[in-house]
Amino acid sequence: MEKLIQHISFIGGGILLTLQLLIGGILIGLLFGALLAILRYNNIANTVINRFISIIRGTPLILQLSFVYFLAPIIIGIKLNILVAGILTFGLNSSAYIAEILRSGIESLSKGQFEAAKTLQIPNFYMWKDIILPQVARNILPAMINEVIGLLKETALISTIGGMDLLRRAQVIAAEQFTYFIPLCIAGCYYYGLVLLIEYTGKKLELRWNYAKHK
Incomplete structure (x- = not known):
């Protein structure tokens, strides 16, 4: 039992790297x-x-x-550490999907809003910041929650270049103990817990926006 608790604690130590990759990647992606x-x-x-x-x-x-991670030093002459390489990669990858999500959200808005903003001579920056993007954000929230959850699970790929995230730590325990089922199940429980937290946050945000909209 004591060894199991140690394993749970060791694997859980990878949450920090996983969250750093997720938050950094989503910020760049957005x-x-x-x-x-x-x-x-x-x-x-x-x-x-x-x-x-x-x-x-x-x-x-x-x-x-x-x-x-491997070609950046050759191309730009700078060796990126695992965290930076992961955040850049996940951010650029997420940006492509978020751009498509935003495109569909923008196209769902009435063209009259753009025309009205131009008629009122509202600068483009403020039009997008104060009028267009807030509406788009409400419309695409479910799709964005799915993107965040998908990116969370994809951060496990950082283990392929040596990042000590949840999955990599589970693999280390598995290799030491010659048993893979329990360590991977522990990692899976951590991932599932994070997914539930993201879903809960998304639902709370959606309820708040809906309340503000109908207030």
Whole structure:
């Protein structure tokens, strides 16, 4: 029993890295994804943006992670540590999917809102920040929650380059004890707990927005 508790504690120590990768990746994904969606809506660099999204969505994430971690030192002459490489990779990967989610959310809005903002001579920055994106955020919340959950599970790929996240720590215990079922189940419970937390947060946010909308 004592050894089991030690294993649970050791594997749980990987939550910090998992959350760092998730939060960092989502932040980059939101910022870059929003930029891509706005540029594409305004027909700026559409060919480049569409090609980027196509490549990111059409290649395995593990390949993208390996490219950033192993080839970055050759291309830019800087060796990235595991955390930075993971955040950059997951952020760029997420940005492609978030850009598509935002595109559908933007297209769901009435064209009259854009025309009214132009008629009132509202600067583009404030139009997007105060009028368009807040409405889009409400419409795409369920899809964004799914993206966050998907990215959480994909952070397990950091173990392929040596990151000591939840899955990697479970693999270490499994290799030491020559038993894989229990350590992987423990890691699975941690992931499931985080997924439940994300779903709960998303539902609370949706209820708050709906309440504010009908208030």
